Amino acid sequence: MDAFQIRGGRALRGEVTISGSKNAALPIMAAALLTREPCVIRRVPNLSDVQFMGDILRSLGAKVEFSGDTVTIEARDIQEFGDYELIRKMRASVCIMGPLLARLRRARVSLPGGCVIGARPIDLHLKGLRMLGAKFNIRGGYVVGSTPALSGAEVFLGGRVGPTVLGTANIMMAATLAQGVTIIESAACEPEVVDLAKFLTSMGARIQGAGSPTLTITGMPELRGAEHDVIPDRIEAATFAIAAAVTKGSLVLKGARADHMGAILDKLREAGVSIRRQGNDLAVERSRRRLRPVDITTQPYAGFPTDVQAQMMVLMLQVPGISVITERIFESRFMHVPELCRLGAQISIEGPSAIVKGGEPLSGAPVMASDLRASAALVLAGLAAEGVTTVKRVYHLDRGYERMDEKLRAVGARIERIPE
Ligand code: EPZ
Numbered sequence: 001m002d003a004f005q006i007r008g009g010r011a012l013r014g015e016v017t018i019s020g021s022k023n024a025a026l027p028i029m030a031a032a033l034l035t036r037e038p039c040v041i042r043r044v045p046n047l048s049d050v051q052f053m054g055d056i057l058r059s060l061g062a063k064v065e066f067s068g069d070t071v072t073i074e075a076r077d078i079q080e081f082g083d084y085e086l087i088r089k090m091r092a093s094v095c096i097m098g099p100l101l102a103r104l105r106r107a108r109v110s111l112p113g114g115c116v117i118g119a120r121p122i123d124l125h126l127k128g129l130r131m132l133g134a135k136f137n138i139r140g141g142y143v144v145g146s147t148p149a150l151s152g153a154e155v156f157l158g159g160r161v162g163p164t165v166l167g168t169a170n171i172m173m174a175a176t177l178a179q180g181v182t183i184i185e186s187a188a189c190e191p192e193v194v195d196l197a198k199f200l201t202s203m204g205a206r207i208q209g210a211g212s213p214t215l216t217i218t219g220m221p222e223l224r225g226a227e228h229d230v231i232p233d234r235i236e237a238a239t240f241a242i243a244a245a246v247t248k249g250s251l252v253l254k255g256a257r258a259d260h261m262g263a264i265l266d267k268l269r270e271a272g273v274s275i276r277r278q279g280n281d282l283a284v285e286r287s288r289r290r291l292r293p294v295d296i297t298t299q300p301y302a303g304f305p306t307d308v309q310a311q312m313m314v315l316m317l318q319v320p321g322i323s324v325i326t327e328r329i330f331e332s333r334f335m336h337v338p339e340l341c342r343l344g345a346q347i348s349i350e351g352p353s354a355i356v357k358g359g360e361p362l363s364g365a366p367v368m369a370s371d372l373r374a375s376a377a378l379v380l381a382g383l384a385a386e387g388v389t390t391v392k393r394v395y396h397l398d399r400g401y402e403r404m405d406e407k408l409r410a411v412g413a414r415i416e417r418i419p420e
Pocket of ligand 1: 022
């Protein structure tokens with residue numbers, strides 16, 4: 001297992017190229033199961049989660065070839081049984097269920113284990129697919145689904161905390177080959193869902209309302225192969241924007257889509273970070289002015305994304321005063337808090353909220369990565385802390401950030417990947 005060794009205190013300056021979005025690429029790769037014809041997907045980030053999805057599709061019988069940032073997938077002859085161990089390891093694999101039911105009328109995926117950020121059930125996925133005509137039973141850790149034929153239905157996908165991103169993806173993909181019209185109410189509006197809808201449409205699917213809470217999908221007899229360029233990763237862009245702010249540097253984020261980052265940029269500006277559009281890029285600079293504490297509540301899109309909550313907390317640690325950060329999407333997404341406290345942070349948890357007392361300097365120490373975004377927050381804290389911080393188990397980071405250490409080193413960070 002690798003670790004990152006970081007010597008903090010250096011302002012980052014220069015340009016960072018934002019990679020394609022992991023959370024768009026994964027369901028789009030699964031969507032290639034909906035057709036026998038080859039699909040070419042470009043701007044796919046080189047991440048372990050993406051490689052996992054490739055292996056899962058191969059275990060179903062699809063041909064998958066990566067070449068640079070492009071993956072070609074041909075699901076000519078596939079079966080519904082995938083590699084249990086692989087499917088169990090990555091929650092996002094749940095989004096092969098909709099395509100398999102639509103294509104083969106059968107599907108078998110492992111019940112996703114919980115993970116460090118919460119239970120993460122799939123009850124809404126199953127509810128939606130049942131309304132399209134699927135039946136499920138749970139056997140030996142598998143969810144086994146089957147249907148004589150999928151048919152359109154009105155599906156309400158709102159859950160305890162609001163819409164479900166991958167649940168929307170699953171139902172939308174299944175509906176593209178169902179007989180008749182499907183209406184999804186309380187659908188997720190994330191840019192990654194819009195990008196998936198765009199890819200499905202280029203395959204011949206008929207989808208209206210992508211990006212709004214109501215999706216209307218008219219089923220087609222079959223879909224064709226297509227080509228697609230994945231959108232840039234808004235969460236990676238946010239992470240590097242905050243890296244510029246916490247190191248008192250200035251970065252140009254090449255290819256960052258400001259129109260996908262409204263809530264993030266609003267909060268960064270409220271805190272006093274200067275952000276300017278520069279053509280298709282974003283220029284982020286820690287202005288001379290003192291930063292101000294801001295309160296954050298995570299919400300479904302277009303609200304402040306839960307995937308940037310941990311990173312924002314690190315910025316607030318630099319700001320004298322009290323910030324309240326409330327996590328409304330996942331029930332336990334504060335794994336980074338005890339690790340940040342090891343660096344001298346003063347944070348207390350009150351139910352769904354973290355009370356952050358900022359303004360105290362951080363000092364480097366060994367810390368342990370846990371979930372993907374918590375790990376990113378520890379790297380940011382290491383960049384800001386005095387002395388050396390060692391972030392262990394960086395395989396969590398490699399799941400969702402392409403060459404993060406290389407990208408940071410290229411703009412001045414003193415960060416090395418070392419064997420743990
Ligand atoms: C997607 O996960 C993202 N992953 C997550 O990013 C992101 O944090 C999350 O959406 C929320 O934005 C991918 O796109 C691969 P949800 P997803 O279903 O779809 C509850 C990262 O760091 N829920 O929108 O699995 C669930 O427990 C990852 O890149 C149900 O109750 O999340 C959670 O509280 C982490 N029943 C809430 O809804 C269900 O059937 C939102 O979950 C499904 C979800």
